[in-house]
Amino acid sequence: MSAVVSHRLEELAAEFGMVERALGDPAMLADPREYARLTRRHRELTPVVTLYREHAGLGQDLAGARELLTDPDMRELAQGEVEALSARLAEVEAELEVLLLPTDPDDAKDVILELRAGAGGAEAALFAVDLLRMYTRYAEGAGLKLNVLDAAESDLGGASKVVAEVTGDFAFRALKWERGVHRVQRVPATESQGRIHTSTVTVAVLPEAEQGEVQLDPAEVRIDVFRSQGAGGQGVNTTDSAVRAVYRPGTPDEIVVVCQDGRSQIKNREKALVVLASRLAERERAAREERERETRASQVGSGERSEKIRTYNYPQNRVTDHRLEGEVKNFALDSVMAGGLAPVVAALSRDERERQLLEMQGEEGERGSYGAA
Known part of the structure; x- marks a missing residue:
């Protein structure tokens, strides 16, 4: 294990200790937001620190076993012990390298999930509902909660647009791979000749903006209230509880957010502003990534919304997930549509880690070349 990796592990172990002490302080319960942040960080660090401690124990055991190699009576037994410990030590070091790879700072955040029917008309709208059902089941299996904030219903029970909030531990990490265009090939219920049609639904996954992350100027936001309509509104045609938040109305920067989830106008207003802030944060991230792409003159394939x-x-x-290669890119449709997205997410995560490791090895090779020069 390199000195850089060892130093980083020591830092994380020290941070883990500080987090544990802070969580044990009764005064911390007075700040729910900070307590939640520390709890998330504790969960993030636990796998790393557990492996780091195992690594330290293995190192001590290996040193002891090697000392026994000098004892003729214990040499054969010690040799087997050295081989077993060395093999496990190598496994732990490899696992630690993976855990130390850069992580997405948004992974632990809640999510604003948006589905929009694309090409295919009524069939695309029907598939949007199918995807919503798939995500709802996946969220339940992952210990997350999906709550529809707004839905524009269409004919035949479809939806041209759905906006939902997904909350729970590491919601963004569970759903971030869903960003992009989803294509469906099937025979629509309205197709009399049995022909296969191709339709699309665009999925956006926005990490929910945290308090203070985006500053909204009240003068730039118009708030409208109206009566809830459709399945998303529990107080349909009874109270003006639904809220529409319009950012910079009438300008090219205009963003419209509708929330009609519950009876409370206040709660709908708060949620609409959260969604609006999340969209603004996503817009800023997209603009920043575009500038970075132009600077390095390359495309970030998996980040393209139109892909x-x-x-x-x-x-x-x-x-078929087109970001993967070989047979690993294919999955059973009935299982996936029933909420079995976990194998897809695992394959995509594994692919990303492998690419990161290759990039890290390439960078280390370049540094070694420069040092030799």
């Missing part, structure tokens, strides 16, 4: 990321082929009962 087709996945195809759902109903006749062949197959889901």
Whole structure:
């Protein structure tokens, strides 16, 4: 293990100790936001520190076993112990390298999930509802909660647009791979000749903006109230509880957010402003990434909103994720649509870690070349 990695692990172990002490302080309960942040950080650090401590123990055991190699009576037994400990030590070091790879700072955040029907008309709207059902089941299995904030219903039980909030531990990490264009190939219920149609739904996954992350000028936001409509409004046609927040109305920067989740106008207003802040934060991130792409003259493929990321082929009962290669990119459609997204997410996460490791090795190789020069 390199000195850089060892130093980083020592820093994380020290931070873990400080977090544990802070969580044990009864006064911390007076600040729920800080307590929640420390709890998340404790969960993030636990796997790393657990492996780090195992690594330290293995190192001590290995040193002791090597000392026994000099004892003729214990040499054979010690040799087997040295081999077993060395093998496990190598495994732990490899696992630690993966855990130390850069992580997305938004991973622990809640999510604003937006689905918009694209090409395909009524069939696309129907598929948007199918995807919403898939995400709801996936969220339940992952210990998350999905709550629809707004839905524009269409004919035949579809939806041209759905906005939902997903809350829970590491909601963004669970859903961030869903950003992009989802393509479905199937025979629509309205197709009399049995022909396969292709439709699309665009999915946006926005990490929920934290308090203070985006400063909203009240003068730039118009708030409208109206009566809730459709399945999203529990107080339909009874109270003016639904809220529409319009950012910079009438300008090219205009953003419209509607929230009609519950009876409380105050809660709907608060949630609409959270969604608005999240969209603004996403807009700023997109603009920043675009500037970075121009600077380094390259594209970040998986970040492109317009990119087709996945195809759902109903006749062949197959889901293909186009960001993966080989047979690992194909999954059983019935399982995925039932909420079984975990294997897809695991494959995408594994692919990202492998690419990060290759990039890290390449950078270390370049530094070594410069040192040799």
